[in-house]
Amino acid sequence: METVAAALPHALPLGTAVNQRGNLEVGGCDLVELARELGTPAYVVAEDDLRTRARSFHEAIRSRHRDCDVLFATKAFPCTAVCRTFVQEGLGCEVGSAGELHMATRAGFDPARIHFHGNAKTEEELGAAMRAGVGHVVLDSLNELERLERLAVQLGLTQKVLIRVTPGVAGDTHHAISTGQSDSKFGFLPDDARGAIDRLRGARALELVGLHCHIGSQLFELEPFRAAVRTLATLGEFPVYNLGGGLAAAYTAGQHPPRIEEYVAAIVDAAHEFLGGDKRLLLEPGRALVANSTVTVYTVQTVKRNVSTWVGVDGGMSDNLRPMLYGAEYEALIADRPLTRGTERCHLAGKHCESGDVLARDVALPDPKPGDVVVVPATGAYGHSLANNYNGALRPPIVFCREGAARVVVRRENPEDLVIRDAG
Numbered sequence: 409m410e411t412v413a414a415a416l417p418h419a420l421p422l423g424t425a426v427n428q429r430g431n432l433e434v435g436g437c438d439l440v441e442l443a444r445e446l447g448t449p450a451y452v453v454a455e456d457d458l459r460t461r462a463r464s465f466h467e468a469i470r471s472r473h474r475d476c477d478v479l480f481a482t483k484a485f486p487c488t489a490v491c492r493t494f495v496q497e498g499l500g501c502e503v504g505s506a507g508e509l510h511m512a513t514r515a516g517f518d519p520a521r522i523h524f525h526g527n528a529k530t531e532e533e534l535g536a537a538m539r540a541g542v543g544h545v546v547l548d549s550l551n552e553l554e555r556l557e558r559l560a561v562q563l564g565l566t567q568k569v570l571i572r573v574t575p576g577v578a579g580d581t582h583h584a585i586s587t588g589q590s591d592s593k594f595g596f597l598p599d600d601a602r603g604a605i606d607r608l609r610g611a612r613a614l615e616l617v618g619l620h621c622h623i624g625s626q627l628f629e630l631e632p633f634r635a636a637v638r639t640l641a642t643l644g645e646f647p648v649y650n651l652g653g654g655l656a657a658a659y660t661a662g663q664h665p666p667r668i669e670e671y672v673a674a675i676v677d678a679a680h681e682f683l684g685g686d687k688r689l690l691l692e693p694g695r696a697l698v699a700n701s702t703v704t705v706y707t708v709q710t711v712k713r714n715v716s717t718w719v720g721v722d723g724g725m726s727d728n729l730r731p732m733l734y735g736a737e738y739e740a741l742i743a744d745r746p747l748t749r750g751t752e753r754c755h756l757a758g759k760h761c762e763s764g765d766v767l768a769r770d771v772a773l774p775d776p777k778p779g780d781v782v783v784v785p786a787t788g789a790y791g792h793s794l795a796n797n798y799n800g801a802l803r804p805p806i807v808f809c810r811e812g813a814a815r816v817v818v819r820r821e822n823p824e825d826l827v828i829r830d831a832g
């Protein structure tokens with residue numbers, strides 16, 4: 409089994425294997441059988457992969473720093489079962505809207521360990537956050553500061569806040585998911601942060617406890633994280649530092665992001681060097697916790713050979729928008745012959761009415777045919793969360809697999825779901 413596992417793409421969930429029938433198994437469940445039983449497309453999650461990565465984050469930070477917490481960035485995979493899994497693993501979370509807050513508290517996250525984010529939080533959202541007892545609101549603008557202060561006074565409570573700092577550090581990622589550069593809609597530039605810090609000294613009902621920064625997502629290099637911490641240190645000393653998420657996940661064979669332990673070690677080292685060892689440190693990973701836990705299974709509907717070979721599947725930009733939003737790359741394999749080397753370069757095309765709806769380009773598939781079950785690894789982060797109903801697509805189910813048992817934790821949409829909110 410070891411040698412077989414080594415031959416599989418490393419973007420697959422931990423524990424993925426090839427069974428005696430030659431079929432790919434995730435969480436001990438045969439993907440060909442699952443596709444037959446539950447239909448496609450479907451997100452298949454290896455529950456143990458989620459748990460292992462959560463434990464790696466915890467162990468990596470706890471072994472290096474006393475006062476710390478790990479917060480799951482719920483936007484990466486907002487579903488009750490994923491949230492509950494991380495509640496069981498002892499994580500807190502961050503949310504970026506009242507909707508995510510609702511899901512997170514319903515799933516059992518302790519409100520006191522929730523950080524509430526957003527560059528344009530509404531009055532309703534701020535009120536909901538404070539009424540829910542959210543531990544920290546992360547302030548993103550002076551407008552918000554004033555709005556939150558007024559609401560906190562009205563509600564008669566004192567709200568702990570952090571200031572989100574935009575440190576002027578751009579990571580090596582797509583511009584659409586880079587947030588640390590100076591020209592950003594997120595956070596306060598360092599000089600503006602100083603102004604906000606002064607303003608908060610005299611604030612009624614708001615208690616400034618620390619700083620936050622999140623410089624971007626899918627980052628491979630560790631130096632930008634260090635540079636960001638160095639900038640935070642220029643703003644004075646605070647008891648709490650939330651240093652965001654951003655660690656890259658591997659989507660393809662050529663991608664080798666730092667291991668969780670390496671990333672955490674670099675952040676903690678930077679914090680000790682620039683902020684001191686006595687601060688409360690928080691990390692907010694999303695992608696690195698969930699991306700590799702999940703594969704999407706599709707069924708091939710058509711194979712068309714013209715200038716290229718176009719393998720058309722029963723999903724596409726409705727279940728994975730990332731290739732279209734930021735040119736994200738994926739690999740693909742066929743569930744009943746995952747180890748057979750493909751000889752034909754194919755484009756894995758979605759079923760939607762846009763030429764850009766291509767899930768993976770130039771993937772080598774072994775003689776693809778209609779009816780084949782195609783598996784795309786590493787779809788756990790920002791797949792389900794960005795899913796949509798384009799062309800009346802019915803969003804896929806989420807299936808948790810563990811030790812050979814599968815359970816549907818989010819059902820497939822049905823046509824009635826498409827009109828359920830329509831009033832006319």
Ligand SMILES: Cc1ncc(COP(=O)(O)O)c(C=O)c1O
Nearest residue numbers: 481622625653654692693694695
């Ligand atoms: C404030 C904040 N924290 C954490 C994250 C998680 O980032 P990642 O999924 O790259 O770890 C995000 C993602 O955009 C974010 O906006």
